[in-house]
Amino acid sequence: MVTGLINANPIIYEKKQRQQRSTQSLQGDEYTVEPIDHLEVFDILFANFHFCFAFTFIGYRDIKDPEHPYSLEELKVITEEAVEVNDQNSYVRVTFTPTVEHCSMATIIGLCLRVKLLRSLPSRYKVDIRVAPGSHATEAAVNKQLNDKERVAAALENPNLVDMVDECLAPSYE
């Protein structure tokens, strides 16, 4: 196993100010429907669970390295704009951008995203996870692997992998 860091000095971006929802739900409209939108999915991924800071670092023991407390949001692996939601057709597409082209953690990031969404969205949703075009050396392979449900299911039968995913998804209670 490689012990060094793939990207030891990642660029850290300032967290973007969350855009406020324009209308707060009022008492009067008890029965109006608030459809799931991209902000909400983004919140699912980040607001509740400030997850997995150290994806750019390899080696399981480094995952919660307190020296590098960065979230995927701060590393701009995922941005608000990269989440596409269509509530009517029950479809979500998340596009993420690995920090370096050869990031071997890309599949793990993708897997975590998928598991998180499977657990948090209604079952009617189809989830599509993609690497941003041109951001990864083996883009096509990664995309194929992430969206193949047999391979995802198989991955999640690997206890080591499941543990790792769970650890990444554990709430950090900021």
Place this chain on the structure above:
Amino acid sequence: MAETTQLTRHIESYVDSSSTPTHQVASLDAIGVLIKTNALTLEALVRELDMYLTSTDAVIRSRGILLLAEVLTRIQSKPLNSETIHSLVGFFKEKMVDWKAVRGAILGCLALIRRKSVVGMVTGSDAKAIARSFLQNLQVQSLGQYDRKICFELLDYLLEHHADTVASLEEDLIFGTCEAIDLEKDPECLMFAFHIVDSLARLYPDPSGPLASFARDLFDILAPYFPIHFTHPTSGDTHVQRDDLSRTLMSAFSSTPLFEPFVIPLLLEKLSSSLQSAKIDSLKYLRVCSSKYGAERIAKYAGDIWSALKDTLYTYLGEPAFSSTLASIDGIDFPKDEIVIEALSLLQQLVVQNSGQLVTLIVDDEDVNFIINTIASYEMYDTISVQEKKKLHAIGRILYITAKTSIPSCNALFQSLFLRMMDNLGFSVSNVDGLQSGGIFDSQRVKFGFLYICIELLAGCRELVILSEEKQGTYCTILHSFSNVLFNAFGSVLAVSADRCPFDPDIYIGVKGLQILAMFHLDVFPIPKSTFENILKKFMSIIIDDFNKTVLWNATLKALFHIGSFVQNISESEKAMSYRSFVVDKTMELLSLHDIALPFSLKVEALSDIGMTGMKNMLTILQGLEGTVFANLSEACRNLTSSEIAVQLLECYSCKLLPWVNENGGAEEFVVQFAVEIWSQAGNSMDSNAPSEEKGLLDAMMKAMKVSVGCCSVESQNVIIQKAYSMLSTHTSFQLNDVERLPLTFGKYDISPRDEGILLLFTSVIIALRPKTHIPNIRGLLHLFILTLLRGVVPVAQALGSMFNKLISKSSVVEKSGELTLEEALDVIFNTKIVFSCNNMLQRCNGSSNGSEMALTDLCLSITNDRSLQTNAICGLSWIGKGLLLRGHEKIKDITMIFIECLISDTKISLPLIEGSHENNEEQKWDPLARKCAAEAFHVLMSDAEVCLNKKFHATIRPLYKQRFFSSMMPIFQQLISRSDSSLSRCLLLRAFAHVMSDTPLIVILNEAKKLIPILLDCLSMLTKDIQDKDILYGLLLVLSGMLTEKNGQEAVIENAHIIINCLIKLVDYPHKTLVRETAIQCLVALSELPHARIYPLRTQVLRALPKCLDDTKRSVRHEAVKCRQAWASIASSRSIRF
């Protein structure tokens, strides 16, 4: 002899290291008492201790010495002669050599030296001897924490109270002190150590004295502590806080000017640190040190400090709040930031101290000049770049502080910067006269930056005028000559035209500038009266015309309000006069002008805001309001618009003006007069035949009446109630005087809408009365109320409740005053028969009544043809019950029993608590609606009412009445619910109890959690059936969630975890209230914290229920569901993708 053996025993027990600490303390206390009561002399004790004090065994010796020292500590207040003290000092001083017994020696010295002169104190030479021995013999840093602490205490005390004698030790003392405090780490010891340095510096103030050569060393010891930083902020046993330490260190730093060459560079260096606390401390220390070191010494650092300050302000000054809602009256509002506040107060200190130097620095500063020179390019706020905005804000603040600090600095700023700024903009002193008269200001030439800087300067200047004695100055003259230019400049920003629509900050700046201009103190100087009046005119024209520019309009009104309060407060005759004529009177006129476009609601808003500027203005406004209200009231029945106007004005009167009047006092006569006037008008305005349209007006009148009466004194209330009563008896068909003599007859008169209106208005008077107010003809009113109550007039029931709450009870009546007592009134309720004219109305009734007459309370339990009669009776009784409950009267028991009987009337349980329960109930057909009404009665009883029976309306409220009621009702309900065999009555009982529970304070509920949970869950599942119960359902769910989160309730929760979860799972998709779903899911999250073994079996059930919440229609619910799912999924041992 006996005493001697006792003493020996005490000594033995103290010296013996194997006895427990409590024992040791007890024997010490005992010896202390012996000496204090003169049963034992000190000499005798010393003799007795002799062998312990001189023993060769170090342990025994040290304990012995410690014993003597501790005893001395305990007899601080007992007089001792000087020889004794001298010899004791000699003894302890010698013992400092003995390092094994050093604690006793120090403690002994400390005890002796703390003695007051009246009981014999240590002499100067003895003190010096102690100090010398201390310095020669003690290695403080090698001692333990407690020993170090008492060492420092001793040294501190010596320096503080024997300064003169120890001062002669000079270098020894300084060197010894340095050695003692070097590398100290304990916070408590440090508090003393810092203070010692402070005292030491005060001891040798001479700049060429003995301290001078040690200053560097002493400072090197202190420097590492700055800035104070605790790594363990809340350690349990030390009571020293960071702030205390920081303050003591600060006084040590600033103690002597000798430290200056070391301190200031250190502070300046630390100011550039990124640690927030270091920055704040540096600024604070700099301020204190500069004031202590004096202007001369600081002068050489002024430049450095200035640039550091400027940088700090650039970085930390936030974006100003350009909003009129929280506008303060001075300067521009910035978010509060501790660093900024400290930086500005440092600046102020420097301006006071090194005035000339600082002003030169500011005036010549390149950033300041840059801003002044480029001001012309800032046309609007939004066009300024972020960096320049920051500079502008910071420079603005600096100018504000400088201007407000002293007259010379203000003069200098005006002479240089202000004039230069004016020159840049094309107004020089030479052509100012031309502008003055012309007064035309091209709006294209308005520059935001210029106005901004002006505001800060003006605000500073204004405060200077308020604070300083001397009112004249160069700045005043300059301001005076430019006042018109400034007025035009600010005014032109506000000019709204089709092609120019200013942004919010620009509007803010314009309004604020005019406001500050208007708020200068003197009438003629520096701002002339004519300018003041022009400003008011300008504002009023905005109020009248620009109502569709909401931001501008609101800001203007706020500014007018501030100006108004200002001129009122300082009682400036001329300005106050102008304000009254230009603003107050103008606003009054608005009310009667119908042809202007300003919407009426805005007129009312302006009216109330202007009124609240001062009592005098308020009275004027109130008078005008009164006139308009009554003019419209008399029109109301014919004209719908007048009715609407009256409603708005009355609303404004009761919601805004009256609370203000109430708070500020002094207008009671007006309030009374107004209330009486409403009564006089009441007759006319009730004539209309369209009650639906009148409803709003009547409500507004009732509210105004209620609030007015509520804030009056007893005397005024008497006046109002007399008037009201005379109206009620003369203008209605109620025969109040006959009603007492004749039997109560239901259906005797039909109530006309007009009568009902007057009656309702009357009830609102009754509701708001104070307990002491005299109500005329109570008995008559009582009868009238009972009869109208049965017609379903709810306010009447509330009035009855208020009456019962406030009536004096028999026991407290001293003399026979002829007033109805509470007991008599209750007798009316419970026993006076009501005659029903048509017999067939009552099918049957219980007890002895013959079917055509019965008391009000019996009515609740009878069967009638007219279902509304019974519900009305129950409703009325519930308000009466509430009145009684609040004052804690025992009759409430009887009333609740009536309700309970209603609830269970179809079950065969005989209630042991009620006497004479009826035997032949089972064949009766009870109206379920009436029974539901009885359940709702518990809601009335327990909830806090807005409309009556509260503090505002002078209700008598017994403390903890809810708790008492709950504890008395709980066993009854518990028993009844468990024994009830009919589903309907069980439902009703649960519903009633749900009302009781949801309004009881949680703390009481928690004590009974174990018994309550099953009932509570039954209630919850019962309430899900009807959509109308959603509010009570939510209330009850909150009780449950309270139990889940509080420690006390958890035990009961653990026992019932599975049924609670079953119940909550049913609630997570309750369709009618989002909050119910949200809370239910939150409860589930709380449950996931319970012991693993208890909840593990339930996890599949919960996880299966949650997916449907993930697809909820509401975002907040989905949000909670995601959290809940995560919480429960992590319980599962082997997780799979599904969970």
